[in-house]
Amino acid sequence: MSQANDLGRWGETTAASFLAEKGFKIIARNYRNWQSEIDLIAAKDDMLIFIEVKTRTGMAFGMPEEFVNVTKARLIMRAAEQYIFDVDWENDVRFDIISILVLPDGSTDIRHIEDAFSR
Template sequence: MAQHNDLGRWGETTAASFLLEKGFKIIAKNYRSWQSEIDLIVSKDDLLIFVEVKTRTGTAFGMPEEFVNATKAKLIMRAAEQYIFDADWENDVRFDIVSILRLPDGSTDIRHIEDAFSR
């Protein structure tokens, strides 16, 4: 498997653990609909949150969260609409990004950007 796929899988696992520690409940991982995938679907209280995880090993081309462009956001929102319909969800939703930077010394810098698509 390609090294970037391994990094992505590691990032999604790291993000899930991070969110669990913050009190979120994991509903689904790698939800696929149409031509898009939602990395994590989590909930907290009466809120359903669709999470895009971006993991990088450096910032030469920008911070990880900067790689979620408008096209990607639209694809995620389209998949979320399908999930909301299938789950018959009637409460509020939000779209977040978990940005993970794996540093050369093995440490990580994790940023949780709430309501990321409304900015």
């Protein structure tokens, strides 16, 4: 198991706790479809939210959320379409990013970017 995988798992757990504290109900973790994975699926106020979690320990290559490119967004949206079909969801949906930056002192900077794919 690589440190990157451990950091990613830790980030997803941290993001799930962060969202739960904000009143989100976590429905699924690591939902996989043929070509993509959605880190977290949550619900709040009759909305289904698909969440990509990006965790980094430094900013040498940019902020964590900058690693979600157009191709990654398309793959997430494709997987979300399948999930919506599978559960027969008929309400609104949204795509968010949780960006977690682990600072040198061990603290974290967590950013919740709502409706991230519509920008």
